[in-house]
Amino acid sequence: MVKLLKHFTAYKWLVMIILMLVFVQSMADLFLPTLMADIIDKGVVIGDIPYIWKIGGIMLLVAAFGAIASVAASYYSSKAAMGFGRDIRRKVFQHVESFSIQDAERIGTASLITRTTNDITQVQQVIVMMLRMVASAPIMFVGGLIMAVSKDAKLSLIIVATIPVLAASVLLILYKGVPLFKLVQKRLDRLNLVMRENLTGIRVIRAFNREKQEQVRLQKANKDLTDVSIKVNKVMAILMPVMMLVMNLTVVGVIWFGGIRIDNGGMQIGDLMAFIQYVMQIMFALVMASMMFIMVPRASVSANRINEVLAMQPTFLNEGTQKADKERGTLEYDNVSFSYPGAEEPALSDISFTAKSGEVTAIIGGTGSGKTTLINLIPRFYDVTAGTIRVNGVDIHESSQKEVRSKIGLVPQKALLFSGTIADNIRFGKQDATQAEIEHAARIAQAEDFILNMKDGYDTVIAQGGTNVSGGQKQRLSIARALVRKPDLYIFDDSFSALDYKTDAQLRAALKDETKEATVIIVAQRVSTVMDADRIIVLEKGEVAGIGTHQELLENNTVYREIVESQISEEESA
Structure with missing residues (x-):
């Protein structure tokens, strides 16, 4: 994951802006409970209505300021993550283009498609969360802890007792979950392979009445992916109830011992309410961190798969001048x-x-x-x-x-056409070919007659894979594509x-x-x-x-x- 994030340096200034915005948002969130405590202790208890209005107005301004910073941080986080995904996709595609056929076969076409789409999407999603939460969670945790201690140091011991329980729960769940994430991606590769074979070989499948057998094969690949995905989600689903249970027990403990402290005159009601808010913020920071622990391992698996492609050297390099x-x-x-x-x-x-x-x-x-x-x-x-x-x-x-x-002008054994017009397919051999050159190549390739008989002539649109022309017409268009090159x-x-x-x-x-x-x-x-x-x-x-x-x-x-x-x-x- 770290190796892949080296490509993120192009967005360093944007990251700095995001971190500043997240810091502003976190400070606003940390300041609100203290203002609420002042309203209760100095306004509600005493009955000072003007003071309540004054501090309430300040709270609204702080909340609005934090909301604006949060929206801006989300926008720039998404922009940076999507830009990073676009860059990595381009790098992977360009690198794969340099592979020989045997290099591509080593990884497999289906796996290369999954790595370029699903795996990069996984990394994109975790980067958005990292930019928003990796900076926010530590600030909220440390800031909340400092503010809670400043309100009542003795009551803060409850928090100290609950943190190891949460940490142990997260680590145990990760230990069980990470191997399953790797299996999910492999099963996804397999499903993609079966789907691709079924879609590209649909004519052969129908010709041999193999629809039922292929349905069984697809259902098996789909079930394998479903089973392991459910297993992963079961493991990860345990985390949230554990976190909520610990969080609620902590709040109960704070209220219990806080009530005793208030009875003894060691704490005010407003400070207890603020303390509860800070405890919730600390716990929420831990929840955010745990969510990162869930997503990072899966994204790490995806990042390793992407790095495997980028690090793979072509069997023979594009040497020579x-x-x-x-x-x-x-x-x-x-x-x-x-x-x-x-x-x-x-x-x-x-x-x-x-x-x-x-x-x-x-x-x-x-x-x-x-x-x-x-x-x-x-x-x-x-x-x-x-x-x-x-x-x-x-x-x-x-x-x-x-x-x-x-x-070289190559006409392969299996004639392959691309989506676009007939002219575009012939021009594939020479990008700057004139219309006269295209028509001349088609004439030599014996393709002119059937092209002119089509409704739109050279502007006739070829379906993906050339499914709307015959095998002989495909071959002649492939020959014209080579001829226009004049190699x-x-x-x-x-x-x-x-x-x-x-x-x-x-x-x-x-x-x-x-x-x-x-x-x-x-x-x-x-x-x-x-x-x-x-x-x-x-x-x-x-x-x-x-x-x-x-x-x-x-x-x-x-x-x-x-x-x-x-x-x-x-x-x-x-």
Whole structure:
């Protein structure tokens, strides 16, 4: 918690103002019982009406002054806490953006969402309370104790006897409650994970009639969270009755022994009433402190989870500086190997090839052969275990990630669209793209026809996840997004799988002219998609099983021939 609060230094002046306002409010609250004692002892008992009006007016002014300070302190506390939450959310988001895919997978998407939302909210809430109560509770406690002793030192011994009872109660409850707070956050992560999977996979769930099973899974996650939350609240619910019992017993003791003191002439009625008020203020300060003890542990758990994300160093840092391109539009793999963390066998072993500007290099192979893994190494979604990858003749480790990725136009295996218009989605590839550039990219990607048939054309709004367009339309818009970028290296990761053969052929023909000055990497399952490539790389179990043209591989490579024979006839392959 302390480590996270170091980010709060930007609000130090605001905190100082809040502390001053809280001090003014506390002083006003402490002064009121003394004024009340004067009204009773010097006004009511004697019957001095003018004096009652005079002190009563002063009490109203003091109370109004304290109320204004309290409202101002609450306002600035909320402002500081919300600003702090905004800053931490931004820092967490920016830091997570620097993670590789394997870094994000280590924590989990669901947990990252919970940490960025619920955990930061928990910290925000406790900061508001800390700013208001951490300063107010000690002032009220110490001030109330001083004022109570000044009224009657002997009667103050009752307070001294009750404080250890309260402290022991709070510590015992915290001992039981803190482990449960950690469990609550873990159960919340689990619920968030199940909810996220159900919402994103709703079509698959319905297609396989798994609604009831998923309801059971969600109910279990929900019940687990509910059970541990109830357990926490049961533990914490004990605190307030204990505090109230001790507080009321203390007041009874004060009235009992105070009455005896008044009978003996050692104390006035007004002083006893003021003393009771100070006892209530002392006890209320302890209640506020106990509330902090309840919230701080939970916020501390949340703060640790946030710190865990902020302290996590990316697997590979964004090292390197901008390097001058040696050979524009080239890609070279030099004895590249890669293993996933914890894997027993490498996903890729000793991959070497060179792709030059104006060439089309296709990658084909069976499921699990390492095709997508191979291309994910280029934009450094994962980092190579051994070997070197060069883009434009420069080792990707010697250039910054931003510089490497600026040269790449990637169309991922799973076409992903964002909420916004069609134009916005295409412009995602190049922020300053003109309308003419957007239309040109859509035309090459064979997307122009279906876009113009839509009611609003390029201004048609795409739903979240692109649920209002078909799979083929998603792929073509993803291709247009890459084309508008005009990069040195195009990567198509099985990006034509949802297209019919006619559209596939038209798209590949249009791409030839568009990508003359760039390198094109195509990952595909269809032989018809890769037949015309300048170079076909055949992968099998993470290793290169052959490199050559379609005809060369057909004659000399058994693995490629098996793939071809499984898809098309001999006449078509020739």
